[in-house]
Amino acid sequence: MTEARRSQRSIVDIATYTLLIAAIFIWSVPVLWVVMTSLKPRMLIFNSPPTILFLPTFSNYIEALETGGIVKSIINSTIISVFSTLLAVIVAVPAAYAYSRLRFRMRTPLTFYTLLMQMAPPMGLLIPFYFALSKLGLLDTYVGLITIYLTITIPFSIWLLITYFAEIPPELEEAAKIDGATRFQAFLQVVMPLARGGIAVTTIFAFINAWNDFLYAVVLSGPNTQPTTVAIFGFLAAEESRWGPFTATAVMAMGPVVAIALVAQKHIVHGLSLGGVKG
Amino acid sequence: MSDLPSAAPFALPTDPRVRQTKRQRMGVAEERFAWLMISPSLLVLLLVGTLPLAALIAMGLYRIDLIGYRPDGFAGLENYRDMVRDDRFWASVWTMLVYTFTSVFFQLVIGLALAMALFRPLKGQGILRVALLLPMILAPVAVGLTWRTLILTPDYGIIDAFLQMFGLGPYPWLTHPTLALVSVILIHTWQWTPFAFLVFTASLHAMPTEPFEAALIDGAGGWQRFRDITLPLLRPVIVVVIILRTMIAFRAFDAIYSATGGGPGTATEILNLYAYRISFTSLSLGYGAALGTVLLLITLMISWLVFRLRQHNQ
Numbered sequence: 101m102t103e104a105r106r107s108q109r110s111i112v113d114i115a116t117y118t119l120l121i122a123a124i125f126i127w128s129v130p131v132l133w134v135v136m137t138s139l140k141p142r143m144l145i146f147n148s149p150p151t152i153l154f155l156p157t158f159s160n161y162i163e164a165l166e167t168g169g170i171v172k173s174i175i176n177s178t179i180i181s182v183f184s185t186l187l188a189v190i191v192a193v194p195a196a197y198a199y200s201r202l203r204f205r206m207r208t209p210l211t212f213y214t215l216l217m218q219m220a221p222p223m224g225l226l227i228p229f230y231f232a233l234s235k236l237g238l239l240d241t242y243v244g245l246i247t248i249y250l251t252i253t254i255p256f257s258i259w260l261l262i263t264y265f266a267e268i269p270p271e272l273e274e275a276a277k278i279d280g281a282t283r284f285q286a287f288l289q290v291v292m293p294l295a296r297g298g299i300a301v302t303t304i305f306a307f308i309n310a311w312n313d314f315l316y317a318v319v320l321s322g323p324n325t326q327p328t329t330v331a332i333f334g335f336l337a338a339e340e341s342r343w344g345p346f347t348a349t350a351v352m353a354m355g356p357v358v359a360i361a362l363v364a365q366k367h368i369v370h371g372l373s374l375g376g377v378k379g
Numbered sequence: 380m381s382d383l384p385s386a387a388p389f390a391l392p393t394d395p396r397v398r399q400t401k402r403q404r405m406g407v408a409e410e411r412f413a414w415l416m417i418s419p420s421l422l423v424l425l426l427v428g429t430l431p432l433a434a435l436i437a438m439g440l441y442r443i444d445l446i447g448y449r450p451d452g453f454a455g456l457e458n459y460r461d462m463v464r465d466d467r468f469w470a471s472v473w474t475m476l477v478y479t480f481t482s483v484f485f486q487l488v489i490g491l492a493l494a495m496a497l498f499r500p501l502k503g504q505g506i507l508r509v510a511l512l513l514p515m516i517l518a519p520v521a522v523g524l525t526w527r528t529l530i531l532t533p534d535y536g537i538i539d540a541f542l543q544m545f546g547l548g549p550y551p552w553l554t555h556p557t558l559a560l561v562s563v564i565l566i567h568t569w570q571w572t573p574f575a576f577l578v579f580t581a582s583l584h585a586m587p588t589e590p591f592e593a594a595l596i597d598g599a600g601g602w603q604r605f606r607d608i609t610l611p612l613l614r615p616v617i618v619v620v621i622i623l624r625t626m627i628a629f630r631a632f633d634a635i636y637s638a639t640g641g642g643p644g645t646a647t648e649i650l651n652l653y654a655y656r657i658s659f660t661s662l663s664l665g666y667g668a669a670l671g672t673v674l675l676l677i678t679l680m681i682s683w684l685v686f687r688l689r690q691h692n693q
Contacts, residue, residue: 119496120503127573128510131517133529133537149540187423195420203406204413210421212686217428219626219682221674223654227667228434230659231443251428254420283412312518314633319659329520333637336524343528350521361516362509369508372515372574373581 138347145343160344161352164335170349173331176242177353180327181310184246188253188306193299196261197287201270218255222315225251230319240322248316253306260305263374264298265291301371304364308357328353432675438668445662458669467645467653468670475649477560478635479628482567486624487617489568490575495605498583511573519570523637526566527553531638553639556646563635563647567628575620582616583609618688626681629674650674 137145139156164170198204199211229248230239238244268291276286292299314329321330332353335346361368442454462468497507514522530536533549542548552562590608599607632651635641641648641656648656654674658667 116496116499116501117503119493120501120507123493123497124503124507124510127514127569129537130522130525130530130569131513134525137529146535148534149543150535150537191420191423194416198413198416202409202413202416204410207413210417212682214420214424215686216679216682217424219678219685220428220432221651221671221678222630222632223651223658224435224671224675224678225428225431227654227658227664227671228431228438231438231664232431232434247427250423251431254424255428258420283409287416308516312516312520314518314520314637315655329518329633332521332524336528340528346524346528350525354517354521357516357518358513361512365509365512368516369512369577373578 134347134350137343138351140344142344146341160348164345164348164352167335167345169326169331169334170328170352173326173328174352174356176321176325177311177327177329178356179242180245180249180325181307183242184249184253184310185303185306187246188250188257189299189303192254192257192261192302193292193295194287196258197265197291199258200262200265201273214255214258217251218259220251226316226319229316233320239320240324242325244320245317245325245327248320249310249313252309252313256309257302257306260302260371260374261295261298264295264302267298268294297367301364301367304360304368305371308360311357435668435671435675438665439672441665441668443664443668445664447661447663451665454665458666461666462669462673467648468650470645471648471650471653474560474645474647475629475651478564478567478631478647478649479625482564482571482628483621483624485564485568486572486575487620490572490620491579491613491617493572493576494579494583495609498580511576514570515573517570519631519633520637522570523566523634526562526569526634527638531562554643556643559639559643559646563638566634566638567631570634571624571627575624578616578620579613582613586612622681622685622688626678626685629677629681 138160139158140151140154141157141159144151144154195214199207199214225248229244233239233241233244272290272294273286276290277283281289311327312329313327314333317327317330318333321327326334328349332346332349335342335349439458440453440455441451442449442457443451497504528536530538531552533539533551534543536552538552539548539550542550551558553559586609590612591604594604594608630651631649632655635647635649635652636655639647641652645653650670651674654667654670657663657670
């Protein structure tokens with residue numbers, strides 16, 4: 101009986117580990133494949149069956165950098181994402197605090213309004229934005245892009261922060277108020293330090309969402325403000341078979357986001373189950 | 380409300396300590412303070428969110444062709460009349476529904492099955508977490524481009540390279556109408572099944588153990604425990620995942636646009652892509668805005684559902 105049980109157990113173990121390895125394989129191979137291709141010498145890229153072992157080279161990276169625009173696009177992405185994230189977090193933190201803690205008329209409708217704004221269809225915002233920005237001569241400017249990214253980053257940040265504020269026990273503020281602190285002081289000196297972690301995660305998410313956007317950028321940017329997502333796209337649009345430089349560009353464009361995600365992975369996984377990123 | 384890791388919109392504070400009954404006097408100071416705190420975000424959202432959406436609805440009533448012979452001007456409901464007769468519009472709605480429901484279905488089933496199967500102490504969980512995290516944080520446009528080239532190119536892509544070991548293929552993954560739709564659904568499912576997996580795993584961890592112990596004593600089998608205990612307990616989370624993923628699938632653009640561009644022909648042209656082509660390729664902003672308004676209506680309906688659900692959970 102115990103013998104049979106043990107062998108049954110080990111079969112389940114083998115099956116589970118096979119599944120685990122298969123899952124790791126399915127989700128990591130495409131990503132690893134991009135990194136591998138970016139390091140392959142040009143002649144080996146179209147080998148069939150594919151070459152697995154080779155001497156890595158940086159020639160694709162050099163070629164990608166020489167094509168120009170990549171470095172500039174990384175700078176553009178950084179400027180646009182940093183500003184739209186910072187502005188969003190600055191207005192979202194007090195708002196989220198109010199929605200999660202304070203009692204006021206219109207709280208429910210305004211909460212719903214924030215949700216609506218988060219769900220608003222990107223295409224529905226893009227069409228009037230394009231029309232207005234072209235009339236104002238603001239196409240291909242940082243201001244135009246940062247402004248439309250606020251529609252992604254603000255509602256998202258408010259929603260995520262609400263859940264983080266809700267985790268902080270209200271007794272602490274009550275105690276501060278009894279000690280003579282004003283509401284604002286209690287918020288600033290008691291709640292804010294405790295919410296630091298949540299604010300950090302929210303900042304990371306807002307940044308990634310802004311960095312990853314393609315739709316708004318492809319319509320509203322131009323040669324001066326083109327971010328990385330548009331740059332990678334342009335790479336293949338020009339020539340379908342330049343896999344080497346394309347993958348090198350993709351690695352450089354996604355590098356910052358992947359680095360952030362790996363450093364903060366535990367927090368990001370937690371945040372994901374709370375709010376989820378935009379797809 | 381249980382301690383489930385529901386998505387943010389479902390988790391407004393329910394802490395009774397914060398709640399006050401209406402009979403209690405609302406502090407005027409608190410009211411004023413609250414408005415002070417929310418007004419910056421409200422102001423910005425009104426300006427960059429609500430105003431454009433109002434403009435969208437208005438633009439839908441105009442004819443605005445940046446190229447073309449027809450003069451611009453007020454058109455009333457003409458755009459909507461055109462829409463009803465527009466076969467390509469209806470086709471794009473249908474494609475959007477197929478795309479959304481199949482990809483959400485697969486994300487849900489695969490995500491739940493994996494979460495159940497791997498819900499025990501295993502070595503290598505850390506590696507799995509990293510492997511699952513990466514697809515979700517990558518730009519969908521980079522994912523779409525990678526699949527179009529490295530993965531789905533006939534003969535040279537890794538899928539065909541793999542299938543060739545069994546003497547299969549090559550397949551025209553992105554150039555055959557049906558296969559192209561299958562491919563874009565596959566791409567979306569690949570990128571977002573990890574989300575469902577993570578949420579389900581987190582809620583399995585948060586589950587009470589008592590019902591399972593009781594069921595074991597009663598001699599319930601594995602499937603019975605799953606059907607009678609796990610599934611009912613997971614129900615709220617499943618609903619959350621379905622709604623969130625449906626919403627995201629309706630917004631999908633980048634990955635499809637970069638993988639197939641909506642083609643071949645219009646085989647993978649979901650409503651979002653059609654509205655894009657009308658607005659920014661044909662530059663018919665009026666008709667594009669009318670299509671955008673339809674998308675807005677769909678969104679309103681889903682948001683309302685989410686909101687009702689959130690209140691129900693409270």
